[in-house]
Amino acid sequence: MTDAEQQELLAVLALAEPAPIDAPARLRALEDKAAIHERIVEYGLLCDARDWDSLLDRYTDDIERTLAGTLTEHVVGKPALRAKLEAPTLQRSTSGAKPAPAPDALLALQFRHLMANEVIRLQGDGDEAVAAVQYSLVATRDDGRQPERGVHEGSYIFGFRRCEGSWLFRSQRIFSDNARNPMFQRA
8 A cells, every 4th residue: 555545544534523413413423334334344245246236226326436556447427337347357557567367257256355444434414424444355266176365455435425314335446456466467
């Protein structure tokens, strides 16, 4: 992780939250943070299952996803994001990095997102939030002869918006160390 990426994560920690004015407001803030935590966990599980319909149901129509770290990508809107989820390209941000496998090779991998160290900050009038989360992603392939496994780390900065009483992802900034994972390199 670069110093700039670290600073973006630490900026989430520095965000001030609106102070609840009474017990019902404090309870609502706690319930909101629990619901956002659940969204983060759902994100990992649905990505691992490749349940794109259920995942995209948890996004705003104007979702904006940016990949950073060893990857580079910027996608806006559910249709564009669906296309990237269904046929990932993993464009490298560093010159000299080994090329990513073809989309079909990536889709043959199994994944496990391991999320940790989340910080959630409610924002504005309480209908927006930001979360910083660190993760490890374990990728495996078992062709029946020799199982293979690779791991990489990264961080997320998720933006959320409450829509019709439900918390939805409105933005994702993903700092990935993906290019260093041997499972994400072309053979």
